[in-house]
Amino acid sequence: xxxxxxxxxxxxxxxxxxxxxxxxxxxxxxxxxxxxxxxxxxxxxxxxxxxxxxxxxxxxxxxxxxxxxxxxxxxxxxxxxxxxxxxxxxxxxxxxxxxxxxxxxxxxxxxxxxxxxxxxxxxxxxxxxxxxxxxxxxxxxxxxxxxxxxxxxxxxxxxxxxxxxxxxxxxxxxxxxxxxxxxxxxxxxxxxxxxxxxxxxxxxxxxxxxxxxxxxxxxxxxxxxxxxxxxxxxxxxxxxxxxxxxxxxxxxxxxxxxxxxxxxxxxxxxxxxxxxxxxxxxxxxxxxxxxxxxxxxxxxxxxxxxxxxxxxxxxxxxxxxxxxxxxxx
Amino acid sequence: xxxxxxxxxxxxxxxxxxxxxxxxxxxxxxxxxxxxxxxxxxxxxxxxxxxxxxxxxxxxxxxxxxxxxxxxxxxxxxxxxxxxxxxxxxxxxxxxxxxxxxxxxxxxxxxxxxxxxxxxxxxxxxxxxxxxxxxxxxxxxxxxxxxxxxxxxxxxxxxxxxxxxxxxxxxxxxxxxxxxxxxxxxxxxxxxxxxxxxxxxxxxxxxxxxxxxxxxxxxxxxxxxxxxxxxxxxxxxxxxxxxxxxxxxxxxxxxxxxxxxxxxxxxxxxxxxxxxxxxxxxxxxxxxxxxxxxxxxxxxxxxxxxxxxxxxxxxxxxxxxxxxxxxxxxxxxxxxxxxxxxxxxxxxxxxxxxxxxxxxxxxxxxxxxxxxxxxxxxxxxxxxxxxxxxxxxxxxxxxxxxxxxxxxxxxxxxxxxxxxxxxxxxxxxxxxxxxxxxxxxxxxxxxxxxxxxxxxxxxxxxxxxxxxxxxxxxxxxxxxxxxxxxxxxxxxxxxxxxxxxx
Numbered sequence: 001x002x003x004x005x006x007x008x009x010x011x012x013x014x015x016x017x018x019x020x021x022x023x024x025x026x027x028x029x030x031x032x033x034x035x036x037x038x039x040x041x042x043x044x045x046x047x048x049x050x051x052x053x054x055x056x057x058x059x060x061x062x063x064x065x066x067x068x069x070x071x072x073x074x075x076x077x078x079x080x081x082x083x084x085x086x087x088x089x090x091x092x093x094x095x096x097x098x099x100x101x102x103x104x105x106x107x108x109x110x111x112x113x114x115x116x117x118x119x120x121x122x123x124x125x126x127x128x129x130x131x132x133x134x135x136x137x138x139x140x141x142x143x144x145x146x147x148x149x150x151x152x153x154x155x156x157x158x159x160x161x162x163x164x165x166x167x168x169x170x171x172x173x174x175x176x177x178x179x180x181x182x183x184x185x186x187x188x189x190x191x192x193x194x195x196x197x198x199x200x201x202x203x204x205x206x207x208x209x210x211x212x213x214x215x216x217x218x219x220x221x222x223x224x225x226x227x228x229x230x231x232x233x234x235x236x237x238x239x240x241x242x243x244x245x246x247x248x249x250x251x252x253x254x255x256x257x258x259x260x261x262x263x264x265x266x267x268x269x270x271x272x273x274x275x276x277x278x279x280x281x282x283x284x285x286x287x288x289x290x291x292x293x294x295x296x297x298x299x300x301x302x303x304x305x306x307x308x309x310x311x312x313x314x315x316x317x318x319x320x321x322x323x324x325x326x327x328x329x
Numbered sequence: 330x331x332x333x334x335x336x337x338x339x340x341x342x343x344x345x346x347x348x349x350x351x352x353x354x355x356x357x358x359x360x361x362x363x364x365x366x367x368x369x370x371x372x373x374x375x376x377x378x379x380x381x382x383x384x385x386x387x388x389x390x391x392x393x394x395x396x397x398x399x400x401x402x403x404x405x406x407x408x409x410x411x412x413x414x415x416x417x418x419x420x421x422x423x424x425x426x427x428x429x430x431x432x433x434x435x436x437x438x439x440x441x442x443x444x445x446x447x448x449x450x451x452x453x454x455x456x457x458x459x460x461x462x463x464x465x466x467x468x469x470x471x472x473x474x475x476x477x478x479x480x481x482x483x484x485x486x487x488x489x490x491x492x493x494x495x496x497x498x499x500x501x502x503x504x505x506x507x508x509x510x511x512x513x514x515x516x517x518x519x520x521x522x523x524x525x526x527x528x529x530x531x532x533x534x535x536x537x538x539x540x541x542x543x544x545x546x547x548x549x550x551x552x553x554x555x556x557x558x559x560x561x562x563x564x565x566x567x568x569x570x571x572x573x574x575x576x577x578x579x580x581x582x583x584x585x586x587x588x589x590x591x592x593x594x595x596x597x598x599x600x601x602x603x604x605x606x607x608x609x610x611x612x613x614x615x616x617x618x619x620x621x622x623x624x625x626x627x628x629x630x631x632x633x634x635x636x637x638x639x640x641x642x643x644x645x646x647x648x649x650x651x652x653x654x655x656x657x658x659x660x661x662x663x664x665x666x667x668x669x670x671x672x673x674x675x676x677x678x679x680x681x682x683x684x685x686x687x688x689x690x691x692x693x694x695x696x697x698x699x700x701x702x703x704x705x706x707x708x709x710x711x712x713x714x715x716x717x718x719x720x721x722x723x724x725x726x727x728x729x730x731x732x733x734x735x736x737x738x739x740x741x742x743x744x745x746x747x748x749x750x751x752x753x754x755x756x757x758x759x760x761x762x763x764x765x766x767x768x769x770x771x772x773x774x775x776x777x778x779x780x781x782x783x784x785x786x787x788x789x790x791x792x793x794x795x796x797x798x799x800x801x802x803x804x805x806x807x808x809x810x811x812x813x814x815x816x817x818x819x820x821x822x823x824x825x826x827x828x829x830x831x
Contacts, residue, residue, distance in 0.1 A: 029789075029793065033785075033790075033793035033794075033796065033797060034624065034626045035794065036793075036797060062538065063537055066536060066537045069540055070684070070687060070688060070691070074692075076695075090540075152420065157523070157530075158538075159530065159533060159534040159537075160534075160537070187522075190522060191439060191521070192518055192519070192520070192522060193517060193518075193522045194514075194517065194518050198792060198796050199411070199514070201798070201800075202795060202800055203412070203415065203518075205800055206412060206416065208415055208419045208421055221798040225798070320538075324523045327522045327523050327524070328523050
């Protein structure tokens with residue numbers, strides 16, 4: 001009597017496995033790490049979607065886009081999550097993305113959002129982070145930073161790092177044609193340029209530099225995870241450049257509806273509430289319970305700077321040449 | 330092996346749309362790359378000669394341990410070694426702190442000097458090891474003869490050591506030159522900014538900033554051509570030592586007994602140990618706090634890394650032995666060409682190799698599923714040049730000394746390998762296995778290009794910890810990595826030296 005029941009059970013199980021759709025999401029490496037949002041988000045989405053969510057990591061945002069371009073329309077990716085506004089123009093140009101086709105909920109972004117291809121999931125402002133005990137009076141603008149003799153900062157290379165490129169855009173958006181002059185003035189303040197964020201931040205924590213290019217949300221990690229309130233972000237009078245991280249669905253996907261479900265889920269509480277203390281960014285839609293304790297103490301810039309995606313793509317190469325010339329002297 | 334280095338390059342060029350040209354910035358990168366690589370290699374090798382000589386003619390307790398420890402900087406992930414180096418030579422490092430009360434400092438190492446300092450830190454141990462192998466390969470009988478002829482230390486240097494150096498130095502110089510050619514993160518961080526742009530960084534920019542595969546391939550080709558030129562030059566300069574065979578008697582040195590020479594050797598050993606071990610001690614000190622409560626995923630990653638390292642070591646030996654054998658058998662220019670081909674994997678840009686592999690594999694299989702075997706394969710390719718440097722000279726010596734005897738006894742194939750060659754290759758084989766396992770352990774490699782969340786190796790996990798602000802845990806993971814790499818190296822290297830007084 002028991003054999004047929006077991007057999008039936010196995011049969012059911014196998015058909016269930018066969019029917020479970022797989023949604024493949026390409027994202028950057030720190031998203032999928034054990035300390036990033038990945039594991040919690042995978043569990044939360046799989047609990048509601050009846051599917052298998054497969055997160056695949058590829059370096060950072062720029063590496064992610066390069067990977068997608070290499071794979072072209074044959075890619076297995078259904079959704080790409082982790083591009084930012086410096087990359088969306090190039091990403092849209094590949095023709096690999098489909099319009100999201102979703103009516104998003106009210107977004108808590110510092111800027112209006114009307115992109116029909118990409119939807120934001122979190123955002124943050126670039127800022128120079130310093131240690132209050134070592135630097136009681138931080139500079140309050142690029143001009144003041146240039147004038148601060150003896151002060152040393154570490155930045156990242158725009159060619160290999162997302163924040164590095166963000167700073168390039170920040171100077172361009174804030175000072176326009178004066179950007180070469182600003183870079184020339186900053187050159188003596190720049191201790192060195194690193195490949196990625198981790199090297200620079202590690203050097204800063206080791207006391208090698210007075211300030212490091214990071215995010216206004218970085219002090220939240222030290223405050224919430226380590227109970228250390230000595231780190232702060234310096235407010236700059238010009239305003240701060242905004243990074244908006246986005247996701248989009250891939251046109252060649254064999255799971256278009258599931259991909260849309262994921263994008264809707266991305267803007268729901270279950271996803272958004274995970275972001276602040278795993279990705280250490282502001283969620284695109286503030287969760288019902290509000291931001292975690294500690295985020296209220298963070299510096300909030302009054303002015304957000306952001307070049308539109310097409311303009312960011314247009315000025316990028318010239319801005320890089322200005323940067324390189326000024327710092328190579 | 331050529332397929333892995335040139336084939337992947339060809340795959341990237343093939344995927345490129347249209348040809349590209351190089352701008353002035355690219356040529357500036359080529360110039361800087363050559364300058365820093367020449368300086369770094371020259372300085373590493375020059376400093377390594379007295380250190381290796383001191384280690385070759387002195388015996389003291391802890392000598393073996395010291396030689397193993399000296400190899401550590403070379404085995405560490407770049408990010409860890411750089412932070413360790415800065416803890417000593419940086420603006421807030423030990424030296425700057427010591428100078429502060431005197432009203433001096435902080436010292437500023439950023440610039441070409443920083444790049445060279447870091448490259449010497451990484452490569453001095455390797456140069457020392459390669460040159461030391463040369464010293465140990467001089468048969469003990471030659472030193473006996475020298476002693477009976479009343480040779481002074483000066484005579485020994487002229488008659489024995491200089492011919493040995495002529496055969497060993499070009500190869501050591503070349504290997505280090507090639508390593509420095511593809512340096513990127515170190516050169517940028519310690520070079521102080523875009524002045525220190527190397528060809529590898531230009532490849533990076535072409536690939537991910539501009540997605541110009543044509544330019545990336547062109548730059549990689551230039552990197553190859555420069556390395557091939559350097560290899561041709563080095564092999565032209567090298568002259569075989571021709572010491573003949575010995576009976577593997579314990580080595581005794583009668584020529585270096587003077588007090589002055591003892592002091593000199595002691596000074597060189599102490600200086601090298603200080604330069605290499607203090608930054609290492611800083612890494613250990615930082616890591617102690619974090620190593621006790623590492624998350625389980627870090628331990629799992631360590632297990633995965635161990636498997637990759639062992640696979641890579643076995644693969645390296647399986648590739649290196651036949652190549653070394655063929656190079657020795659062929660001899661002359663053809664043998665040298667074969668050796669040079671084996672060295673080329675070092676000159677390959679890791680980014681181009683990874684991308685090329687991806688392009689080649691993507692239509693056939695899922696590269697992500699093959700991430701770990703691919704990492705082991707690429708690691709083996711990267712270790713091959715060191716393996717060949719260690720194996721080929723020893724194999725050549727063994728063939729020169731015992732080849733004719735073996736021929737007359739009709740020893741061939743596997744029997745010849747087992748009875749004649751392998752016993753004489755024990756030491757280089759142990760070194761090869763140890764080095765390739767340890768190198769693979771510490772290499773981030775291609776896994777960073779296509780990993781899924783469950784496949785992280787220890788270096789990747791370390792980077793992930795850092796990217797998640799967990800610098801203390803990352804320091805703990807670095808300590809674990811250091812211990813495992815050194816442990817692997819020590820076990821294999823030791824195994825190769827059983828019954829040998831060295």
